[in-house]
Amino acid sequence: MITAIFTIAGLATLFGLLLGYSAIRFRVEGDPIADQIDALLPQTQCGQCGFAGCRPYAEAIAGGGAEINRCPPGGESTMIALAELLGRDPVPLEDEAAAEKPKSVAFIVEEECIGCTLCIQACPVDAIVGAAKQMHTVIADECTGCELCLPPCPVECIHMHPIEVTPQTWRWPHPPTPGREVVNG
């Protein structure tokens, strides 16, 4: 009996020391969690999550103040990546987020633009150039497709154009998975 107690106690001490040592020895110096979350977010800065941009949303998730399913542009893949990072269970996307839209960029119909600068103020990434009373243009490469410029436009001259696949951005499709389709052997 005594031996058993001592053995168990000895083992417990040994493993405790081992765990303690490895916790110090193999500690991973990681980015603060908010940075890691922010890195996974699509950076559209669209505010559809209810926060004023990706960073505030990341901080809210890190602080436990927000669910991980509120990013429509990121879609399901972002939600799953967040779930994996945080060790949480995946949550189905909220209704409006569930319908994934094709990636788009804003386009200003230049003939209709009155040069009011309202869209310029709305753009979270300064992707619209132009001056007061002069026609504005979207820098397509820098547009995140957040759609924040649409509501302020008084003449509705901004349209969203889906990003077209070019031979350079084209992806090979996943090969058809065997067994799924029925084969008449």
Place this chain on the structure above:
Amino acid sequence: MADTGVAARIHGGLHLDEHKQESNATAIRTLGLPTRLVLPMHQHIGEPAEPLVRVGETVLKGQMIARASDYVSAPVHAPTSGRVTAIGEYPVPHPSGLHDLCIVLEPDGEDRWDTLPPGFPDWRSTDPAEMRERIRWAGIVGLGGAAFPTAVKVNTSGQRRIETLIINAAECEPYITCDDRLMREQAADIVDGIAILRHVLGAERCLIGIEDNKPEAAEALRAALGATVDAATDVVEVPTLYPSGGERQLIMLLTGREVPSHGLPAAVGVVCQNVATAAAVADAVLRGRPLIDRIVTVTGRGVVQPGNFRVRFGTPAPFVIDAAGGRSTDYHRLILGGPMMGFSLHDHQVPVTKASNCLLAPAADELPPSPTERPCIRCGECARVCPAQLLPQQLYWQARAQDFDKVQDYHLFDCIECGCCAYVCPAHIPLVHYYRFAKTAIWAHERDRDKSDLARRRHEARQARLERLEAERKARLRQKKEALEQQPSAAGKDPKRAAIEAAMQRVAAKKAAQLDAGQAPNDE
């Protein structure tokens, strides 16, 4: 036989039915002018070329109609004289079957040359940089099929010294014989090009690697070398084994050096060029001619008279097929490139480009579709034949599971897509398709990540600017307020009136501030 022995062996590889004799027996025929030429701006690796001409403009043969838009890019020249009838999106030879920017040229039938720059008859004493510039101007890209801009490849400044130039004459893929015919008929040009490339690179020696199934071509090269008394260039016959013509594989065979996994051949003192590229270099440097055409093999039972043709870029594929006797009754589909690495064309009208080495029109039973895929039985045959010594089945499992980190741990990007693994797979798994799927998906993720990083930086910059403006505005307000507070005491006005004045001034200041904020981006 060989002047120098093979230095090392490569791992794996396959002995395939060669199917070379269908197309290599007849001389190269030069193709006439089609009714229109469609010239894609992106015929090479790197950034697309930028059009220099407008619709309606008349151009001369050899005139540059699109310029290189970046360091890794290549210009495009008019393959004949004529009029630009359109600039827009047309089907291009690409596995996606998508359209891309092209210049459409309607030949005037005169085939009149533009004034060409003079050649460098005394190139041996010319500065290599000048000749690199000429190669770049001529729009020369690797003609083996990869189409990497040659001027970039021969610019090895800042890297280790190049000792050996390797000329890839292996042409290891079945059916393709364009290099074979070129060597038999234009060996002298090739030898000139080799000498020029050696000079540009400062390479002491040159090894021409050729598979031993092309004895006539090897003999022609030796004869041409004999005429120039070039002692530093050797023809090395390598055993016919697919894919001995892979760049890294050929370097291994000829020099015994292993190009590092993430490095360039220059890391082992080697630069590798295709034979046809060497001939194009001779054309550009000695005669001032830009690259406007290439030899294309047209073969397969789907055409009546297979053979090799000198084809202007932009010539629609059907025009080339017609020159090869037209479609036979077996015509069924069209592959650009060979049976191991080529891709099926969605649109059979696409033009010939700098990368088009072969138009293969197989009969239905010539290259039958692979039998239905079965589960992998992990037999390991794929790993045994893989020339890159990868574990294809592990790559397959990870790619299938879309685990894009793991698939890179198994060195996905060292895969040269030669197709050996898929060829031997007893379960008929389209392995290369999985690797291409994974590679393009990873590239897409990288593009997305770059884009979101850019957006993050721009958003942060904007936030910082807005905060700065806000702070400045507050500072200005404070100053004005302080000024106001001092005024009444100095003037001795009654406090009530002073308060109203202050309020009015605040409103004015606010308006001004708003205007400032509104115009803020203009100040940037």
Place this chain on the structure above:
Amino acid sequence: MNALDVNSSSPHLSGPHSVTRVMGLVLVALLPGTLAMQWYFGWGVIINITLAVSSAVLAEAAVLALRGRPVSHTLIDLSAVVTGWLLALALPPLLPWWQTVLGSTFAIVVAKQLYGGIGFNPFNPAMAGYVLLLVSFPVTMTRWLPPDVISGAAPTLTESLHMIFSGMPPDGQTWDAISRATPLDLMRTELAQNRMISEIRASPLWGDYGGRGWEWVGNWFLLGGLFIIWRRVISWRIPVAMLGSLLLVAGLFWAIDPETHPFPAFHLFSGGAILGAFFIATDPVSAATTPRGQLVYGALVGVFVFVIRSWGGYPDAVAFSVLLMNMAAPTIDYYTQPRIFGQRGRDDA
């Protein structure tokens, strides 16, 4: 032209290999050894194969139909036939028919199809079926026939059928009179009674260098094994590593004490070592796949065979050793990844 053509990736050429061909070659390679077993142990061998193969194929067809998978397309890969055949070769020739059917069905349904079918089973199905039978029916599973060179004549076809389907010995005979332990079993029980190897060698079960009869069965399986290595169905690594390590370890102990440890060749040519080395341990689905991994895997199977035979509770050990190493195969593969092209010393010029 159809959509499949344009959307499929290169290569547009496929080789002559197929799973059916691989499995077919394995079956061809099994023939000489199988015939030798039939020669020495009688019709029971053939009856077992018939029973095991047909129940394996039926079980496979049934599960595939239940899983909604294409049945005939999958069956022609012949993998179920190979599984049934290999299991039958490991069973005593007069095993009651329902035990054979049970083992074979278990191998296919539980060890293979429940894991997802061919390619997905972590364990060798035939050996899983064998082990199930061995632990469930130890009496019948160790009731081997003596080779007919000892008994005078193997049972006839009718006698065999009678015994297999009734589970009874022929009238007026007892099982003890008909059956005999295998040489390995004999060795183990006799050694346990502190008898010397030289005494045990006097047993009629002992042949020139292995069990009598068994040694020739082994030779014929060896021939089949060399055939599939030549046809490149399997690599030489696993068989060579397994037999090599078995010889080495057995040789070591024999050198230390030849009176308590049998001559190494005895280990190779009595029981299932040869069959196991060429046909069972090499099952690609459940074995290690990297070249170095195969050497490690084979060598460890060999060591386990010796350990279990010498100190374990069961007479033969190939099944247990293979299953044990099946568990380790993914780990072995992970740690024995080959160096890829271009990873040699960065600057070897």
